[in-house]
Amino acid sequence: MNVNKTSKPECAHCESRLLGVFCDLEKSGLIECNDHKTSNTYKKGQVIFYEGNVAHGLYCIFSGRVKLYKSGISGRQQIVRIAGAGDLLGYRSVFADEPYHATAEVLEDATICCIDKKSFYQVLAKNPALALNIIQKLSKELRSAEDLATSIAQRSVRERMAELLCLLKEAYGRQGKKGVIIGLQLSREEVGEMIGITQETAIRLLSEFKKDGIIDVKEREITILDAKALIDIANLDVINAFS
Numbered sequence: 001m002n003v004n005k006t007s008k009p010e011c012a013h014c015e016s017r018l019l020g021v022f023c024d025l026e027k028s029g030l031i032e033c034n035d036h037k038t039s040n041t042y043k044k045g046q047v048i049f050y051e052g053n054v055a056h057g058l059y060c061i062f063s064g065r066v067k068l069y070k071s072g073i074s075g076r077q078q079i080v081r082i083a084g085a086g087d088l089l090g091y092r093s094v095f096a097d098e099p100y101h102a103t104a105e106v107l108e109d110a111t112i113c114c115i116d117k118k119s120f121y122q123v124l125a126k127n128p129a130l131a132l133n134i135i136q137k138l139s140k141e142l143r144s145a146e147d148l149a150t151s152i153a154q155r156s157v158r159e160r161m162a163e164l165l166c167l168l169k170e171a172y173g174r175q176g177k178k179g180v181i182i183g184l185q186l187s188r189e190e191v192g193e194m195i196g197i198t199q200e201t202a203i204r205l206l207s208e209f210k211k212d213g214i215i216d217v218k219e220r221e222i223t224i225l226d227a228k229a230l231i232d233i234a235n236l237d238v239i240n241a242f243s
Contacts, residue, residue, distance in 0.1 A: 009039060009062050009113065016062050019086030021133035029127045036119035041111050048089065048104040048112060055093035055100050057116040061085050064110020065184065068102040069193060079193040080145070082107070082171075082184065091134065092141075094120070108185070151195070155234075160195040161205040162234035165215065169224045178216060178223055185220040 011017060011034040012027070025033070039062070042048060048059060051070060065084045069077045080102055083089060093100045094117050115123075124131055151160055165182070173180040186194075192202035206222070209215045214230060216223040224230065 016085040024129040037115040042106040051103045058091040059089040062111040065107040162230045179225040182222045
């Protein structure tokens with residue numbers, strides 16, 4: 001793996017920090033983090049850490065996006081999270097003193113900082129606001145994992161695909177000429193891995209939605225043309241769908 005050392009983004013002036021759990025970190029904590037971290041650039045497709053590796057530290061995304069996935073017995077992947085600027089990677093494994101629970105692979109060129117476990121614990125012990133932010137983040141991720149498990153168990157593949165497109169629209173959508181463009185380029189295989197279906201099923205469902213005029217697809221770019229139709233297919237509550 002070719003990883004490039006890069007000039008270290010200064011924590012005190014990092015805009016991405018304001019998007020994540022470090023947003024309330026006091027100046028002394030920022031200085032300590034900055035003094036003990038390393039920063040690297042990764043190209044699309046490179047792996048930051050593998051499922052089962054010893055968790056020596058945690059990572060914070062300065063720029064770019066990363067997918068975290070688990071591999072099943074058959075080798076089939078299940079994407080458990082898409083992470084972006086300000087997000088942490090590997091922190092649950094660090095806190096549990098366990099190997100990394102998933103593989104982290106770069107979806108688009110990224111700059112990522114890493115702080116070793118010992119140094120991070122020292123910062124955490126002095127900054128209760130940071131600890132609270134991490135607890136809140138863990139709680140939200142647990143809820144998302146529970147929602148995904150329930151969706152896979154109880155919803156049809158068509159409903160799951162419609163729900164996923166709604167969530168991607170909410171998280172990554174930007175207005176285009178024809179509709180809302182999902183600003184996250186995923187392969188059909190990766191789309192399937194997010195909701196526990198095969199690549200073939202993902203291709204079929206996206207083709208059906210396109211034929212019905214609900215979405216438009218050009219290579220890896222998906223545009224939502226009829227968001228209400230997706231909400232109806234997914235049987236989502238319009239008010240609470242993205243809460």
